[in-house]
Amino acid sequence: MRNDELLYAASQLARHLKRSGVQWMPGPDAENVARLAESFQLPDARPPDGAQTPGQSAASRKPASTPADGPRKSAASRAADRGQPGRRPAPSPPDHLGDATRSRLAGVPPMEVSDGPYPGENLLAPQRVEVLESLANTVAQCQRCPHLASCRKQTVFGEGSVTPRFAFFGEGPGADEDRTGRPFVGRAGQLLTKMIEACTLRRDDVYILNTVKCRPPGNRNPEPTEIENCREYFTTQLSTLRPEYVVCLGAVAAQTLLQSKLSVGRLRGKLHRYFDSKVLVTYHPAYLLRNPSAKRAAWEDLQLMLRDAGIRTGQ
DSSP states (O other), X not given: OOHHHHHHHHHHHHHHHHHXXXXXXXXXXXXXXXXXXXXXXXXXOOOOTTOOOTTOOGGGSOOOOOXXXXXXXXXXXXXXXXXXXXXXXXXXXXXXSOHHHHHHHTTSOOOOEEOOOOSSOOOOHHHHHHHHHHHHHHXXXXXXXXXXXXXXXXXXXXXXXXXXXXXXXXXXXXXXXXXXXXXXXXXXXXXXXXXXXXXXXXXXXXXXXXXXXXXXGGGOOOOHHHHHHHHHHHXXXXXXXXXSEEEEESHHHHHHHHTOOOOHHHHTXXXXXXXXXXXXXXXXXXXXHHOGGGHHHHHHHHHHHHHHHTOXXXX
């Protein structure tokens, strides 16, 4: 790996660890990237333009000048000036990356970004476990949807790493999930596992959850009122986990999370934003089982995300 690629990967890792609640990890700014380079003893690595080089004192750097027309505008204000309230363009790969790396990342379509971090405190892993276990107990006793509560065998809360870089967000439990209490364990779940492994990950590395926690009868789509009754549950899960990427599997998950009425075909092909998470939309594994020809498109979607995450699959 080239030194500039290593610097960029180190900054991405720092961001992920900070998002996961590792509070001692320095943020991925230029100064800390330079310090990481020094600790890795990369003699030919150079910090990005404007970064403090190792050994340079903070006092020796020139203070940033203030524009003549007053304080710098916020990202939201600049977006509003462009006629796009609350939105700003995605950041480009750092200028110090090598040509090969920048060329590879340039293939990632622009990302829609909405300002705003996740609400609440960024918890450490043990605290996240406590919050999720408490919420799971609440969900297990939920009666907000009397019809679903009366016909379910058990609720299906979610499972996986409490410090995930990736979360997979589906529609709702099926018969196998209702029987076992675990998400995505039937035929569609087996395909999802293969998709996760194709991304060089394991199921234990990610977190898997659904929009609704009870199986809709006959595997029908969840009703809007049922989704709204469960919204508090899955939004609390995501705000606790704070994954770097959320993969929406199918139209129900994508439209629910992004508050959109667009189809999967209109939403895929780019990264969206849900608070601090980048959101990828692709086809549900159950749809892929019925339409095998769409598997290639789903893999292209996952590759888009993997390129953005700096993960190489060799395919």
